Amino acid sequence: MADLIKLNGLQRYYEVGGETVKALDGVDLIINHNEYISIMGPSGSGKSTMMNMIGCLDSPTDGTYEFEGEKVHEMDDNQLASIRNRKIGFVFQTFNLLPKLTALRNVELPLIYANIPKDERLELAEIAMDKVSLTDRMHHKPNELSGGQRQRVAIARALVTNPSIILADEPTGNLDSKSGVEIMDVFDELHNEGNTIILVTHEAYIAKHAHRTIHILDGRIEKDAQNKTTKQRKQPSKKKATL
Amino acid sequence: MFAYVESLRMALSAIWDNKLRAALTTLGIIIGILAVTLMGTLISGLDRSFEKSMSFLGRDVLYISKHEWFGQEEWWEIRNRPDLKVDYIEKLKNQSKYVIAAAPVAMRSVNITRKDEMAMGINLAGTTPEFAQTAFMNIESGRFYTEGEDRSGARVIAIGYDVANALFENENPIGKKVKIGNYVFRVVGVTEKQGKFLGLFSMDNRAIIPLGTYQRLFARRGWMRLDVKVDDEHIDEAKDEIIAIMRRLRGLRPEEKNDFAVNQQDAFRQQYQTMKIAIGGTGLFITVLSLVVGGIGIMNIMFVSVKERTKEIGVRKAVGATQGSIMRQFLLEALFICLFGGAVGIVLALGGSFLIDKFVFPSTMPVSLALISLILSSVVGVVAGLAPSYKAARLDPIEALRYE
Ligand SMILES: Nc1ncnc2c1ncn2[C@@H]1O[C@H](COP(=O)(O)OP(=O)(O)OP(=O)(O)O)[C@@H](O)[C@H]1O
Ligand SMILES: [Mg+2]
Numbered sequence: 001m002a003d004l005i006k007l008n009g010l011q012r013y014y015e016v017g018g019e020t021v022k023a024l025d026g027v028d029l030i031i032n033h034n035e036y037i038s039i040m041g042p043s044g045s046g047k048s049t050m051m052n053m054i055g056c057l058d059s060p061t062d063g064t065y066e067f068e069g070e071k072v073h074e075m076d077d078n079q080l081a082s083i084r085n086r087k088i089g090f091v092f093q094t095f096n097l098l099p100k101l102t103a104l105r106n107v108e109l110p111l112i113y114a115n116i117p118k119d120e121r122l123e124l125a126e127i128a129m130d131k132v133s134l135t136d137r138m139h140h141k142p143n144e145l146s147g148g149q150r151q152r153v154a155i156a157r158a159l160v161t162n163p164s165i166i167l168a169d170e171p172t173g174n175l176d177s178k179s180g181v182e183i184m185d186v187f188d189e190l191h192n193e194g195n196t197i198i199l200v201t202h203e204a205y206i207a208k209h210a211h212r213t214i215h216i217l218d219g220r221i222e223k224d225a226q227n228k229t230t231k232q233r234k235q236p237s238k239k240k241a242t243l
Numbered sequence: 244m245f246a247y248v249e250s251l252r253m254a255l256s257a258i259w260d261n262k263l264r265a266a267l268t269t270l271g272i273i274i275g276i277l278a279v280t281l282m283g284t285l286i287s288g289l290d291r292s293f294e295k296s297m298s299f300l301g302r303d304v305l306y307i308s309k310h311e312w313f314g315q316e317e318w319w320e321i322r323n324r325p326d327l328k329v330d331y332i333e334k335l336k337n338q339s340k341y342v343i344a345a346a347p348v349a350m351r352s353v354n355i356t357r358k359d360e361m362a363m364g365i366n367l368a369g370t371t372p373e374f375a376q377t378a379f380m381n382i383e384s385g386r387f388y389t390e391g392e393d394r395s396g397a398r399v400i401a402i403g404y405d406v407a408n409a410l411f412e413n414e415n416p417i418g419k420k421v422k423i424g425n426y427v428f429r430v431v432g433v434t435e436k437q438g439k440f441l442g443l444f445s446m447d448n449r450a451i452i453p454l455g456t457y458q459r460l461f462a463r464r465g466w467m468r469l470d471v472k473v474d475d476e477h478i479d480e481a482k483d484e485i486i487a488i489m490r491r492l493r494g495l496r497p498e499e500k501n502d503f504a505v506n507q508q509d510a511f512r513q514q515y516q517t518m519k520i521a522i523g524g525t526g527l528f529i530t531v532l533s534l535v536v537g538g539i540g541i542m543n544i545m546f547v548s549v550k551e552r553t554k555e556i557g558v559r560k561a562v563g564a565t566q567g568s569i570m571r572q573f574l575l576e577a578l579f580i581c582l583f584g585g586a587v588g589i590v591l592a593l594g595g596s597f598l599i600d601k602f603v604f605p606s607t608m609p610v611s612l613a614l615i616s617l618i619l620s621s622v623v624g625v626v627a628g629l630a631p632s633y634k635a636a637r638l639d640p641i642e643a644l645r646y647e
Contacts, residue, residue, distance in 0.1 A: 052641055055561075057640045057641050057644075077566055078566070078567070081563050081565040082563065084560075084562065085563020085564075086563070096554070096557070096558045100256075109558075110562040110563050112249045113559075113562065113568060114563065161563075
């Protein structure tokens with residue numbers, strides 16, 4: 001099987017007022033199925049830029065990006081949208097839920113763009129809500145939920161299409177530490193179920209949940225290592241193949 | 244497929260979230276649609292009353308007179324033309340194979356009195372009994388006068404429906420006496436109620452006496468019209484023939500212009516068409532103007548809507564919305580705002596048409612126009628929505644997500 005993700009000499013430059021900002025400056029990276037990765041680095045080092053790149057929200061200035069063997073850097077807008085829809089679940093620091101929709105409707109959203117019939121959509125959305133233990137909050141609007149609950153809704157939305165990878169950019173950044181721990185429990189559980197997860201964090205104790213930590217500095221990978229301190233977990237089961 | 248249904252649902256709920264704003268923006272569309280449909284109603288009503296008026300004239304009756312209806316000639320040129328003569332009638336009838344009936348008509352305005360009652364401003368016509376055939380009128384009670392009465396100059400009179408009502412409130416007028424000035428007439432008939440000609444002159448506000456009597460009592464010479472009813476299958480030939488006969492009677496040389504005019508209903512029709520085009524053009528102008536203004540309003544509000552929902556667009560794109568589906572969602576929103584405006588416009592127009600029908604003249608709102616209106620508002624919606632929707636579709640997902 002092809003590597004899940006393969007970045008080669010990936011660059012992302014911004015032109016700002018005649019100056020070039022090298023947000024990513026030659027990143028080589030391979031990510032396999034069912035990895036659990038944390039990305040760390042100082043502010044402005046390019047973590048979010050890299051996540052957006054992996055999440056197909058942004059296109060590289062130079063370099064190549066292959067996702068399950070497909071050349072993402074050559075894709076047009078519609079193909080990128082399709083990859084985002086089917087293969088990627090994104091979790092944001094600020095949740096990014098639609099305020100007018102209920103939790104369940106928010107979770108349902110990606111399935112609408114996947115052209116799935118309504119009954120099936122609601123069923124899948126409920127299953128996803130169950131995975132984040134929020135079945136009792138399905139019909140609440142985001143502003144009727146706590147921060148931790150909102151982030152769980154966002155996670156449910158990310159995993160409802162059963163994506164190949166879940167990306168989370170500082171998912172606990174807007175949460176108190178107790179809620180943060182709860183969210184990390186959800187990620188641990190998802191990883192145990194066979195999901196591939198990458199998350200960005202500034203907190204070492206959050207990063208420790210992952211099995212591999214990548215340090216970024218000035219748009220380059222400074223350090224990439226397996227977490228020795230990771231307490232031995234039960235070997236994750238093979239990712240279920242539904243959908 | 245489901246994506247289409249969802250786009251529709253999302254568009255409708257977006258409109259619902261901003262009901263008042265949507266309602267206000269549709270004002271231009273509403274006015275535009277209202278203008279076009281009411282204009283249609285108006286024209287349908289005008290058509291109807293015009294056709295009714297035209298039935299007073301008759302398609303197969305030619306009106307020979309000194310001047311053209313709606314003609315362009317100078318007044319002095321017409322004044323210098325010789326008067327029409329009664330004896331033309333016999334000559335026309337003898338020389339033309341198309342003439343069915345012909346009547347000379349002289350006319351003036353008089354007051355008719357009876358005891359203390361007076362009917363003022365009555366159109367008194369002096370004519371021959373054949374007028375009954377050329378004039379499309381029916382006698383309601385009594386009779387029209389006879390050839391004999393005509394020739395002998397009998398003082399008999401047929402009065403219009405309104406005249407009868409004014410002078411004989413609860414009586415049968417037949418056989419009673421009325422006076423015009425000092426002359427006494429015996430009422431022999433009352434003509435059926437006919438209504439107004441083009442909404443202007445009442446056809447029931449008139450009286451008819453024998454031409455001989457008229458000439459003896461009121462005027463031997465003066466303005467006269469010849470009404471000629473012709474074979475309705477050969478109207479054009481009849482017209483040409485009558486012009487030729489008239490030229491011969493007048494002794495005109497080939498190079499000389501006609502010093503008379505043969506008029507027919509068509510003159511009114513042409514005039515009416517011109518007026519209709521003017522009304523329709525005005526309506527169209529108002530419609531186009533308000534639709535353009537309305538469209539710009541919709542476009543503006545859609546730009547605002549796109550701006551306000553930048554973050555939402557970012558979220559939708561992040562979870563897999565394509566440019567097409569975002570475009571569709573906003574286009575549908577604009578379309579439905581306009582369709583809503585169109586529907587409101589049509590409902591208002593229905594109300595307006597009802598009032599026109601009830602209080603102005605009989606008319607109906609043409610259904611086809613309602614449909615065209617809806618199509619028109621859809622077009623405005625889509626066109627006005629294009630630029631904002633395109634802008635929404637092209638938003639960069641990351642920038643959109645970062646938007647506060
Ligand atoms: N749209 C943009 N235009 C110009 N420069 C940008 C843009 N987006 C990011 N950058 C620059 O790219 C660099 C990397 O930004 P990025 O958001 O990836 O940092 P980060 O590691 O996520 O930081 P933080 O920990 O604060 O979230 C920064 O210097 C930033 O200023
Ligand atoms: Mg960041």
